[in-house]
Amino acid sequence: MSTRRPTVIIIPGWRNSGPGHWQTLWSDSLPSVLRVEQDDWVAPVRRAWVDRLSETIAQAPGPVVVVAHSLGCITTAHLPPEVASRIQGALLVAPADPERRGVLADFAPVPYQRLPYPSILVASGNDPYCPVRTAGAYARAWGSEFVRLNEAGHINVDSGHGPWPLGLALLQSLGAEVPEAARAPEPA
Template sequence: MSSPTVIIVPGWRNSGPGHWQSLWTARLPHVLRVEQDDWISPLKRAWVQQLSDTIESAPGPVVIAAHSLGCIATVHLPDAVKTRIQAALLVAPADPERRGVLADFAPVPYQKLPFPSIVVASSNDPFCPVRLAGAYARAWGSEFMRLNEAGHINVDSGHGEWPLGLALLQALGAEITPAQPLPLAA
């Protein structure tokens, strides 16, 4: 059986060059990255369609590695597309009801996901209260990992390669044999 394709799903404003998603895209085998036409003024229909198209273009099963609004786009996927997903790492989910520019993604679906998933959230994420992220995890049937004082789990909060995230991705079935060596430090 071939390794699943890792689908990197960035959030609002994309993930810059030092972000763990960008570093993983450049270094891991079997990776596709979702590209959006409009990273600044996101529309749910366009984002979900682009994510669906990316999943459909992957050979075999996929493992999702989503950040922020990318998590919310993932849970909005049509059921037929969700069947291609083997597992998902949903990191620092967004709260579209709290930020007007993201309002098109509200309300957030509160149905159990048909695949294993892990929601990782921080106690001091400025874009989504940890209690809300925990409520998402319960509704989606996800394992929940709360990080203490980890911000939005991005470059601004000191998360570059993010080895913990790689370990979680590997636990979900992704192949983590990097194309080039990854540092072991956070």
């Protein structure tokens, strides 16, 4: 295994992660970050999203740790084995349920095979986009450590998640470099 710190790949979900979202804040504060930019954030097409994620992973100079939110989690699960082999670990946050939302139907069925790398799936008991039982089923199928948050919504800006220090600690546990400055809470 390489001693090089992995590149962090930020994978936003449907409609992207805007200003103030923890993914955007992390993109701006973590070293060695690549952020996936999709051509169409509103009407996603699985093949295009998977291809763009695959291209972004290929740009990384060594191993990668992926940080996916919502539909980004499902996109990650659809990666072909040759691309997934570059992943050292994954933080999968608030996965989407494409079988419940028509605009995301192209991402169904969701793969239910074990991921070939360590992963942590974080979900909330009151996420409006994916029932926690579905997120738990993903975690079991993917072989992910399951972290259930209470009353955390979709773990985004709307649910009060800005810098999200817990997420940074989970990311660091997967081998990503998280400088002290990124972990420090923002001044009030």
